[in-house]
Amino acid sequence: MGIVLQVLFALIFLASLGLAGMKLWRIRRNIFLGTPESLNDRKADRWKHMTLFALGQKKMFSKPLPAILHGFIYVSFVIVNVELIEIAVDGITGHHRTFAPYLGGFYTFMISLIEVLSALALLAAIVFLARRNVLKIKRFTQPELKGWPFKDANLILIMELILVTAILTMNAADFQLQQLGAAHYPDTGKLFVAQYTSAVFSGMEMHQLEIVERSAWWLHILGILFFLNYLPYSKHLHIILAFPNAWYVRFTSPGAIQNMPVIANEVKTMLDPSATPEPVAFTPKTFGAKDVTDLSWKSLLDAYSCTECGRCTASCPANITGKQLSPRKIMMDTRDRLEEVGRNLDKHGSVQDDGKSLLGDYISIEEIRACTTCNACVDACPVSINPLNIILELRRYAIMEQSxxxxxxxxxxxNMENNQAPWQFNPADRLNWKNEI
Amino acid sequence: MQENLNTVPVMAELFAQGETPEVLFWVGCAGSFDDRAKKITGALVKILNATGVKFAVLGTEESCTGDPARRAGNEFLFQMLAQNNIALMNGYGIRKIVTACPHCFNIIKNEYPALGGNYEVLHHTTFLQQLIDAGRLKVDGGSFAGKRITYHDSCYLGRANDIYEAPRVVLQVLDAELAEMKSCKSKGLCCGAGGAQMFKEAEHGNKEINIERTEQALEVQPDIIASACPFCNTMMTDGVKMKEKEADVKVYDVAELIAMAGGLIA
Structure with missing residues (x-):
C-alpha cells in the first residue's frame, strides 16, 4: 500500500508540475506574439520597482484594510509553499514530517507560523467572499465581471478556504495522534494552533484520526496541485506574473505617449526631402493596433497579469460618469482575445485569420473614445499594468487606418492642420491677445 | 509702469537684435485664443514683467504642440506640428520654456525629446515657485485672508509629471485656507477635457465628468477653485455655472491669484 501511494504521489506531483509548466510556456509564447519593445535597461531600478510593487505590494496600501487582508493570504501562500518541499519529500519517500527530527524547535516555529498565517488567511478569505457576495461592492459587480470572472473570483477564495482548512485539520489530527503516541507521527513540539484545535478530535480512535490526517494531507497537496493548474485559466495568475510585470515596467514618464518612429521619419522627409531618416528598430504592419498581435508584448503581459480588482475602473472618470469605458474590461478583453488567438495557433500551427479582432469584436470604438488619458487607471493598478497604452494604440488604428x-x-x-490650433482661428491672430491684457 | 507690465517681446524680433531671453513663454492655443485662458496669459505676462524675467513669446510663429491630435490617435498631424515647432525653437536656440498649459508642458517635456527637441520645460506653477523661493516674486496675500481655496490637480501636471507640491506651495503665499477635495493629488479626478475630449461631445453616460469633479470641489465649500490648466479652468467654470454657484464660487488659475494678490490685475 505504502509504495503504491508513493508512486501515485510522485506521478501526480510530476504530472501536475509538467502540465502547469506547459501551460505557462504557452502563455509565454502568446505574450511574445506581441510586437517587440526593449524593456530591460536600468536593472537596479527594476529590482527596486519589483521589490516595492510586486513583493511589497506598495499600491495595495492605498486601501489599508484590503491590503492587510490580502497580505494575510499572500504571506500564508508564500510560507505554505515553503512547506511544499517537505510535503514532496514525504510523499515520495513515504516518511511523515521528514524534517521534524532535524529542525527541532525551528520546525515547531515554522509549522506554528504556517498555522497562524493559515488562520489569518481563512479570516481574509471569508471577508473577501462576503465583500463580493454580500456587500456587493460596485467594482466587484460591474458588467465585465458577470459570468466566469465572478465565479473565478469566488472559486479562488473557496479553494483557499479548503486549502487552509485542510492544513489546520491535518495539523490538529496530527497533534492529537502525537498525544496518543502514534507510530510514524514524530514529535513536532507544541504547535501554536493545533494544541488547541486538536481538542476537536479528542475521543476519536487512532485509526480514525489517521484517516482524517491522511485525507487532509492529500486534500491539501492535491488542492495545491490543482490550484497550480488552475492558475493559467484564472485571474489568479497575477501571483506569478505580478513579478515580471513589475520588472518590465516602462520607466518613461506616465504622461509620455510612445513615439512612432516610422511616421516621424515619413513626416521628417516630407518637411525636408534632404533629411536623413532615423534608423527604425521595428516596422509595424499597421499604424496602431487592431488586434492583440499589434500590441507590444508588454501590453500582453499586462493582460495576463490582471487580477480584475477593478481599481483602475473605480478611478476612471469616464466609468465613474457612466460611460462604457472600463480599463479593467480593456485588460480582460485583451487577455480573452489573446487566448483565442493562442487556440487558433495551437490548432493551425500559425495564426489564421478568423475574421475577428480586438478592436470591434471585443473593444468598441465608443469605449476607447471615452478615455481622457488622465492616467488614473495606470496610477491605480497594484501590479503595474498600463491600460492607457492599449487604448491609445487602438485609437491610432481607428484614426489612421480606418479614418x-x-x-x-x-x-x-x-483646424490644427490649417490654422495650427484646434479651433478655427486665423493663425495670424495668434498674438492678438497682447492687445487685450 | 502699466505699459511695462504688458510688454510682450516676440522671439523673432529679439533674435534679429541678437538677444536671448531667459525663458521662452509658450502660450499655447488656449492661452492665445480662448477668451478665458487669455486672462491667464495676461496674468502671467504681468508677473513675468513685474519680476523682471526676460522672456519672449513665439507669437504668430507658435503652433499647436499636437497634443490633442496625438491623443486622439492622429500621429501624422502630431508629427507635422511637433517637428515644425522643434525646428523653429532649435533655430532660435531655445533652452528654457515656461508654459501655463500642462498639456503643452507635458508634450514638450516628455515627447519632443524623441524628435530632437530638448529643452528645460517648466510649468508656470513651478516657475512661480522658483520666483518666490528666489525672492524675485513678493506677494502680499492679505486680500485672500479668510478665503477658502481648493486646488484642482491637472492630470498632466500631477499623475503625468508628479507635480503636486508646486501649485500648493505657490497658493500658500496667499493667506487663504487651502482645503483638499476628497480625491486629490495622485487620486485627483480628471476635469474631463484631456485626451482631446475638450473638442468633442462626451460619449453617452449618466453624467458629465466636469460636473462630477465640480461637485467634489463644492463639497469642501470653497470660495475659490484654483486650477493650473486652461482646460481644467474651462471645465470647472462650466461646472460651477451648471451647479448655479457662480455667484459664490470663482475659478481662477494659480497665476491669476498670484497676480491679484500682487495687485497686478484686479
Missing part, C-alpha cells in the same frame, strides 16, 4: 473619427475631431484635425 474613424467623430465629426468634431475631424474638424479639430482640419
Amino acid at each position: 474613424n473619427a467623430p465629426q468634431e475631431w475631424n474638424m479639430m484635425f482640419n
Whole structure:
C-alpha cells in the first residue's frame, strides 16, 4: 500500500508540475506574439520597482484594510509553499514530517507560523467572499465581471478556504495522534494552533484520526496541485506574473505617449526631402493596433497579469460618469482575445485569420473614445499594468487606418492642420491677445 | 509702469537684435485664443514683467504642440506640428520654456525629446515657485485672508509629471485656507477635457465628468477653485455655472491669484 501511494504521489506531483509548466510556456509564447519593445535597461531600478510593487505590494496600501487582508493570504501562500518541499519529500519517500527530527524547535516555529498565517488567511478569505457576495461592492459587480470572472473570483477564495482548512485539520489530527503516541507521527513540539484545535478530535480512535490526517494531507497537496493548474485559466495568475510585470515596467514618464518612429521619419522627409531618416528598430504592419498581435508584448503581459480588482475602473472618470469605458474590461478583453488567438495557433500551427479582432469584436470604438488619458487607471493598478497604452494604440488604428473619427475631431484635425490650433482661428491672430491684457 | 507690465517681446524680433531671453513663454492655443485662458496669459505676462524675467513669446510663429491630435490617435498631424515647432525653437536656440498649459508642458517635456527637441520645460506653477523661493516674486496675500481655496490637480501636471507640491506651495503665499477635495493629488479626478475630449461631445453616460469633479470641489465649500490648466479652468467654470454657484464660487488659475494678490490685475 505504502509504495503504491508513493508512486501515485510522485506521478501526480510530476504530472501536475509538467502540465502547469506547459501551460505557462504557452502563455509565454502568446505574450511574445506581441510586437517587440526593449524593456530591460536600468536593472537596479527594476529590482527596486519589483521589490516595492510586486513583493511589497506598495499600491495595495492605498486601501489599508484590503491590503492587510490580502497580505494575510499572500504571506500564508508564500510560507505554505515553503512547506511544499517537505510535503514532496514525504510523499515520495513515504516518511511523515521528514524534517521534524532535524529542525527541532525551528520546525515547531515554522509549522506554528504556517498555522497562524493559515488562520489569518481563512479570516481574509471569508471577508473577501462576503465583500463580493454580500456587500456587493460596485467594482466587484460591474458588467465585465458577470459570468466566469465572478465565479473565478469566488472559486479562488473557496479553494483557499479548503486549502487552509485542510492544513489546520491535518495539523490538529496530527497533534492529537502525537498525544496518543502514534507510530510514524514524530514529535513536532507544541504547535501554536493545533494544541488547541486538536481538542476537536479528542475521543476519536487512532485509526480514525489517521484517516482524517491522511485525507487532509492529500486534500491539501492535491488542492495545491490543482490550484497550480488552475492558475493559467484564472485571474489568479497575477501571483506569478505580478513579478515580471513589475520588472518590465516602462520607466518613461506616465504622461509620455510612445513615439512612432516610422511616421516621424515619413513626416521628417516630407518637411525636408534632404533629411536623413532615423534608423527604425521595428516596422509595424499597421499604424496602431487592431488586434492583440499589434500590441507590444508588454501590453500582453499586462493582460495576463490582471487580477480584475477593478481599481483602475473605480478611478476612471469616464466609468465613474457612466460611460462604457472600463480599463479593467480593456485588460480582460485583451487577455480573452489573446487566448483565442493562442487556440487558433495551437490548432493551425500559425495564426489564421478568423475574421475577428480586438478592436470591434471585443473593444468598441465608443469605449476607447471615452478615455481622457488622465492616467488614473495606470496610477491605480497594484501590479503595474498600463491600460492607457492599449487604448491609445487602438485609437491610432481607428484614426489612421480606418479614418474613424467623430465629426468634431475631424474638424479639430482640419483646424490644427490649417490654422495650427484646434479651433478655427486665423493663425495670424495668434498674438492678438497682447492687445487685450 | 502699466505699459511695462504688458510688454510682450516676440522671439523673432529679439533674435534679429541678437538677444536671448531667459525663458521662452509658450502660450499655447488656449492661452492665445480662448477668451478665458487669455486672462491667464495676461496674468502671467504681468508677473513675468513685474519680476523682471526676460522672456519672449513665439507669437504668430507658435503652433499647436499636437497634443490633442496625438491623443486622439492622429500621429501624422502630431508629427507635422511637433517637428515644425522643434525646428523653429532649435533655430532660435531655445533652452528654457515656461508654459501655463500642462498639456503643452507635458508634450514638450516628455515627447519632443524623441524628435530632437530638448529643452528645460517648466510649468508656470513651478516657475512661480522658483520666483518666490528666489525672492524675485513678493506677494502680499492679505486680500485672500479668510478665503477658502481648493486646488484642482491637472492630470498632466500631477499623475503625468508628479507635480503636486508646486501649485500648493505657490497658493500658500496667499493667506487663504487651502482645503483638499476628497480625491486629490495622485487620486485627483480628471476635469474631463484631456485626451482631446475638450473638442468633442462626451460619449453617452449618466453624467458629465466636469460636473462630477465640480461637485467634489463644492463639497469642501470653497470660495475659490484654483486650477493650473486652461482646460481644467474651462471645465470647472462650466461646472460651477451648471451647479448655479457662480455667484459664490470663482475659478481662477494659480497665476491669476498670484497676480491679484500682487495687485497686478484686479
